[in-house]
Each structure stands twice: as structure tokens, then as C-alpha cells.
Amino acid sequence: MSIAIIAPNKEVNNWISVFKTIDNQVDVEVYPNITKPEKVDVAVVWLHPHGSLMDFPNLKLICSMGSGVDHIIADPELPKGIPITRIVDPRLTYSMTNYVIMGILNYHRQIFRYIKYKEEKIWDMSDPEIDITVGVMGVGQLGGDVLDKLSALGIPAIGYGNSPKSNFKHSYYYGSQLNDFLSKVNVLVCLLPLTEKTEGRLNMELFEKCTPGTYLINVARGKHLVEEDLIKGLDKEYLSGAMLDVYRQEPLPKEHPFWDHPKIMMTPHIACITMYQAAAPQIMENYHNLKNKLPFKNQVNSSQGY
Amino acid sequence: MSIAIIAPNKEVNNWISVFKTIDNQVDVEVYPNITKPEKVDVAVVWLHPHGSLMDFPNLKLICSMGSGVDHIIADPELPKGIPITRIVDPRLTYSMTNYVIMGILNYHRQIFRYIKYKEEKIWDMSDPEIDITVGVMGVGQLGGDVLDKLSALGIPAIGYGNSPKSNFKHSYYYGSQLNDFLSKVNVLVCLLPLTEKTEGRLNMELFEKCTPGTYLINVARGKHLVEEDLIKGLDKEYLSGAMLDVYRQEPLPKEHPFWDHPKIMMTPHIACITMYQAAAPQIMENYHNLKNKLPFKNQVNSSQGY
Numbered sequence: 001m002s003i004a005i006i007a008p009n010k011e012v013n014n015w016i017s018v019f020k021t022i023d024n025q026v027d028v029e030v031y032p033n034i035t036k037p038e039k040v041d042v043a044v045v046w047l048h049p050h051g052s053l054m055d056f057p058n059l060k061l062i063c064s065m066g067s068g069v070d071h072i073i074a075d076p077e078l079p080k081g082i083p084i085t086r087i088v089d090p091r092l093t094y095s096m097t098n099y100v101i102m103g104i105l106n107y108h109r110q111i112f113r114y115i116k117y118k119e120e121k122i123w124d125m126s127d128p129e130i131d132i133t134v135g136v137m138g139v140g141q142l143g144g145d146v147l148d149k150l151s152a153l154g155i156p157a158i159g160y161g162n163s164p165k166s167n168f169k170h171s172y173y174y175g176s177q178l179n180d181f182l183s184k185v186n187v188l189v190c191l192l193p194l195t196e197k198t199e200g201r202l203n204m205e206l207f208e209k210c211t212p213g214t215y216l217i218n219v220a221r222g223k224h225l226v227e228e229d230l231i232k233g234l235d236k237e238y239l240s241g242a243m244l245d246v247y248r249q250e251p252l253p254k255e256h257p258f259w260d261h262p263k264i265m266m267t268p269h270i271a272c273i274t275m276y277q278a279a280a281p282q283i284m285e286n287y288h289n290l291k292n293k294l295p296f297k298n299q300v301n302s303s304q305g306y
Numbered sequence: 307m308s309i310a311i312i313a314p315n316k317e318v319n320n321w322i323s324v325f326k327t328i329d330n331q332v333d334v335e336v337y338p339n340i341t342k343p344e345k346v347d348v349a350v351v352w353l354h355p356h357g358s359l360m361d362f363p364n365l366k367l368i369c370s371m372g373s374g375v376d377h378i379i380a381d382p383e384l385p386k387g388i389p390i391t392r393i394v395d396p397r398l399t400y401s402m403t404n405y406v407i408m409g410i411l412n413y414h415r416q417i418f419r420y421i422k423y424k425e426e427k428i429w430d431m432s433d434p435e436i437d438i439t440v441g442v443m444g445v446g447q448l449g450g451d452v453l454d455k456l457s458a459l460g461i462p463a464i465g466y467g468n469s470p471k472s473n474f475k476h477s478y479y480y481g482s483q484l485n486d487f488l489s490k491v492n493v494l495v496c497l498l499p500l501t502e503k504t505e506g507r508l509n510m511e512l513f514e515k516c517t518p519g520t521y522l523i524n525v526a527r528g529k530h531l532v533e534e535d536l537i538k539g540l541d542k543e544y545l546s547g548a549m550l551d552v553y554r555q556e557p558l559p560k561e562h563p564f565w566d567h568p569k570i571m572m573t574p575h576i577a578c579i580t581m582y583q584a585a586a587p588q589i590m591e592n593y594h595n596l597k598n599k600l601p602f603k604n605q606v607n608s609s610q611g612y
Contacts, residue, residue, distance in 0.1 A: 094460055095435060101459070102415050105408035111417070114573045121565050123557035128576030129401060152458035153407070154400055251429035259427045267420045270434030 002027035007046040018280035051077040070194035095272040135185030138192035207233035213240040308333035313352035324586035357383040376500035401578040441491030444498035513539035551577040
């Protein structure tokens with residue numbers, strides 16, 4: 001019984017040392033130097049090379065090292081029927097929500113306007129606020145937390161998701177109610193999971209339906225956004241601005257038009273970063289659950305892709 | 307029985323129209339064109355010329371047009387023993403808290419760092435957060451709301467005030483516990499009332515006691531801050547930055563060093579602006595309470611200056 005870590009370009013020594021602290025008997029190997037593939041029953045992965053999971057004939061569990069599993073499900077050679085777990089980290093939720101609320105308040109209280117005023121030494125007290133209603137697309141762990149906290153701040157906010165929900169705490173729209181949802185909000189936050197259905201969801205067709213001047217915040221995945229449509233949507237003033245943390249290609253190439261766009265604020269995929277201190281113990285817990293034939297924590301429903 | 311509005315440089319027609327909508331019998335005159343000073347029993351004031359309230363021999367109530375009354379109490383020729391009321395506007399609290407939380411989150415999530423990265427096309431994912439504990443000086447209506455909402459966001463926050471408080475919901479320090487309070491926080495928000503005791507409170511002596519690198523947010527009054535000490539405190543790195551909404555002189559003169567200071571973010575006294583729609587009815591309510599010998603709403607304790 002061993003763990004294989006398959007996370008090229010990721011610093012994994014910190015993870016291994018947490019694994020060993022929790023269980024000094026644990027056998028860990030790191031891709032591509034895996035000497036005994038037949039012993040591997042748990043694969044711990046982040047952006048693994050597609051097909052690489054086929055090397056393990058006795059694989060019983062695939063653990064994402066982050067909150068998303070889209071990078072796993074996207075593998076056309078993913079071994080079938082193996083449970084997949086993800087990280088649920090309260091600290092990760094804290095970071096994500098704080099980032100999103102920062103983005104919302106910076107639009108509401110017009111920070112970029114006042115930064116310009118400071119540069120130009122302008123004193124102008126007129127119209128200090130933009131009234132906002134926030135729409136959150138994707139109401140899972142992260143989107144739900146954003147709605148809870150906006151509600152605590154007294155900021156009007158509603159949610160939108162794929163399927164109906166019973167007993168949801170907040171105003172909620174789903175499926176074909178998208179037009180209705182978009183007409184009620186002027187700040188749109190994307191926290192959708194990335195699936196075949198949601199890829200490219202933030203596109204011109206959607207922007208045309210938005211309340212004119214809607215402010216977009218995308219903190220989910222780069223692939224949710226059709227990037228050239230964002231530029232067009234801003235030009236046509238369907239949108240008044242955007243704050244982005246994720247991109248189709250990361251790091252974002254220097255020649256990408258977002259860098260110089262005056263209406264786009266950007267951060268380098270830092271809205272939330274999984275901390276190994278919180279995440280590694282969750283993986284060890286599932287490793288022990290496998291050993292002891294207990295149910296896994298934070299197993300994803302792979303038919304829905306999240 | 308009449309109302310005198312004494313608010314030079316303020317647009318008051320909107321206020322008068324709300325007064326008349328509520329009571330079309332009400333008699334309102336606007337300073338300096340007050341023809342029957344002996345009839346005035348209610349003065350509605352904002353930055354009134356000192357001494358001007360002595361013109362009304364039958365004055366029975368002074369209403370501030372905003373949440374502060376320091377501009378009234380600062381008048382050395384203030385008629386003695388006349389009740390003073392202020393505006394308490396939930397919308398005003400909403401605005402102030404949103405502004406303060408924006409300032410806190412922009413420090414926590416380093417918006418100014420990422421703005422620079424965007425300008426310079428830098429992709430750097432390292433250290434995306436600064437861990438924060440927020441200290442709020444002044445825990446009245448506004449400071450209390452900031453503490454409540456930080457707590458809802460899960461952001462550690464503690465309060466500091468002049469006197470002991472029983473049954474306060476949050477960790478609270480007072481009086482001589484200032485050093486202890488300052489040692490526990492790295493974001494300091496000033497929401498103190500302006501009194502003789504608190505004027506100039508944000509000075510070098512206090513900055514020296516702060517956790518090194520503390521971030522300062524002043525949204526109370528310009529006179530709370532010794533402005534030259536802020537520059538020194540930033541130079542000596544007692545403070546890492548500041549967000550200011552209020553200044554000793556407003557509008558801030560073009561030659562003021564704050565404009566060009568890279569560590570100071572500034573807004574032109576817009577954190578909260580009293581909206582006449584919410585404020586004018588509160589003044590009319592107290593006008594009617596005077597008529598009907600009922601207690602006043604939001605009367606200040608003038609011995610404490612707030």
C-alpha cells in the first residue's frame with residue numbers, strides 16, 4: 001500500500017513531511033520516479049499528465065490536492081469507477097470569500113475612481129456609491145459562503161445554479177431562469193464548478209442578457225470565460241468592468257490584451273491557494289479511511305463533475 | 307415656532323422639501339436670511355458660524371444634519387443647556403462599514419501590490435495574503451457595526467474605547483489598556499468621536515506602540531490625526547500604509563504631502579454621506595416631539611461630547 005504524488009511543477013516536500021508526521025509508516029513516491037506502481041493504491045494529484053493514472057493497476061482512490069477536480073475529470077484516460085476526493089478547507093473558503101467581497105466592495109465604493117483622483121489631486125465628493133445587487137453563479141461550498149457573508153453585510157445578493165435546491169437560505173434561480181437572475185443583479189460573481197456544461201458559460205450571449213453595466217468577477221476557472229467576448233462585452237458596455245483571478249493560459253502571456261485593458265483588474269490566480277497544512281491531513285484521513293474501509297471525506301459526485 | 311437651517315455651503319433645498327412633505331405647516335428659514343429669530347425654536351445645523359446660535363432667544367433644540375456633533379460642541383458661544391440631536395441612519399452605517407471593510411480587505415489581499423503587478427505585467431503568486439487582526443478604536447454605533455460584520459466574515463477583530471463596557475459582544479479594551487490593544491492588532495481603524503480627549507489621538511506616541519507595520523484607516527475626523535506624525539510613522543515603518551477619508555483641512559490643499567505619498571490611499575470624505583432622504587425625517591420627528599413634549603430621538607450626551 002503506497003501513495004503516489006503526481007503534481008509536476010508543484011513543490012511537494014511540504015506535503016510529504018505532513019504525511020510522514022501523521023503516519024511515519026506511510027510509503028510515498030513522487031512522479032515520475034515511481035518504482036513500484038503495482039503497490040500504489042492512492043494517487044494524490046494536481047494537473048497530472050493525462051494517462052499517467054493508467055500506470056497503477058491497483059489504484060483505489062484519487063485525491064485532488066485542491067478544491068477543484070476538473071483537472072482530473074478532464075483526463076480522457078482516467079481509470080473508470082475510482083472514487084475522487086477534493087480538499088475542503090475552511091481557510092480556503094475564508095480566502096476566496098474575502099477576495100470576492102474585496103472585489104465587490106471595490107466596485108461598490110469605486111476604489112479605481114478614487115485612485116485616479118489621488119493621482120490627479122481631484123477632490124470630488126459626488127456620487128460616492130454605486131448601488132449593488134450581487135448575483136453568485138455556483139452556490140456550492142464557496143458560492144454559498146459568499147452569499148452568507150454578503151447577507152451578513154446587508155448587501156443584496158442572489159444565487160444561480162444548475163439544478164433546483166430545496167431549503168436554500170438565499171434567493172435562488174436555476175437552469176432556464178438565467179435571464180430573470182441576470183436582470184436582477186449588477187455584479188456577477190462566477191464560482192461555478194468547471195464541467196462540460198459550464199465551460200465557456202461567460203460568453204457574449206450571457207453578457208447581452210446582463211443588466212447594462214454589470215461588473216464581472218471570475219474566480220472559478222479561466223475556461224468559464226470566453227476571453228475575447230469579455231473584451232467585446234466591455235466595448236459594447238454590456239459590462240462596466242471585470243476583476244479576474246483565473247485565465248485560459250496561466251501564467252497569462254505578456255502579449256494578452258487583458259494586461260493593458262483599463263476596465264479589467266487582474267490578480268495572478270491568488271484568490272485562494274490551498275495550504276498544504278490544511279490540505280495534506282485531509283488526504284491522510286482518506287488514506288486511513290481506505291485502509292479501514294470507512295467512507296471517504298469530500299468525495300465528489302463524478303457524474304456531475306464536481 | 308419655526309426651524310432655522312444654518313448650513314453655509316450645503317445644498318438645503320432637498321431638506322426643506324422633505325420637511326414640507328412631512329408637515330406642510332412647518333415654517334423654515336435659512337441662515338443668513340432669518341427674518342424672525344425670536345420665533346426659531348429648532349436650529350438645524352451643519353458647520354454653523356460660531357456664535358450664530360446666540361441669535362435665537364427661544365431656541366429649544368439643536369439638530370445636527372449628520373452623525374457627528376463635534377462641529378456644534380466646538381462652538382465657544384454655544385447656548386448652554388439646549389438638547390442636541392444627531393442623525394442615526396442605517397444607510398449611513400451600511401456605507402461606513404462597507405468602506406472600512408473595503409479598506410481592510412484591500413490591505414489583507416494587497417490590492418495595491420496587484421495593481422502594480424498589472425501595470426508591470428508581473429505574474430507572482432507568492433504570499434497572496436497578509437494575516438490580519440483588526441483593532442477598532444471607538445465602538446459606538448459605527449465601530450460596533452464594523453466589529454459585528456468583521457466577526458461575521460470570520461476576521462479577528464477587537465475594540466477599544468474610553469470607558470469600560472459591560473456585556474459587550476466583542477473583545478474590548480479601554481483606557482490604559484491601549485498598549486495591550488495595539489500589540490494585538492495590525493490593522494487599526496479609527497471611528498472615535500471627536501472630543502477634546504480624542505483630538506490628535508493618532509500621533510507619534512501611539513504609532514510607536516503599534517505592532518510594527520500596522521495599517522491605519524481613519525474614517526472619523528481629520529482632527530484625530532496628527533498629519534505630520536503619519537508621514538513620520540510611515541517613514542520609520544511603525545506603519546506600513548494608511549487609508550484616509552478625512553483631513554484637517556477639506557478639501558485637502560493641492561500642496562498637501564498626502565497626495566503624492568505612495569503609502570497613503572485617499573478618498574475625498576465620502577466614506578459616508580448623510581442622505582437627506584433618511585436624515586430630514588428624523589429632524590422632523592424631533593421637531594414634532596418638541597411640539598408634543600415627547601423625548602427626543604438620538605439626543606447626544608453633551609457632557610461626553612457625543
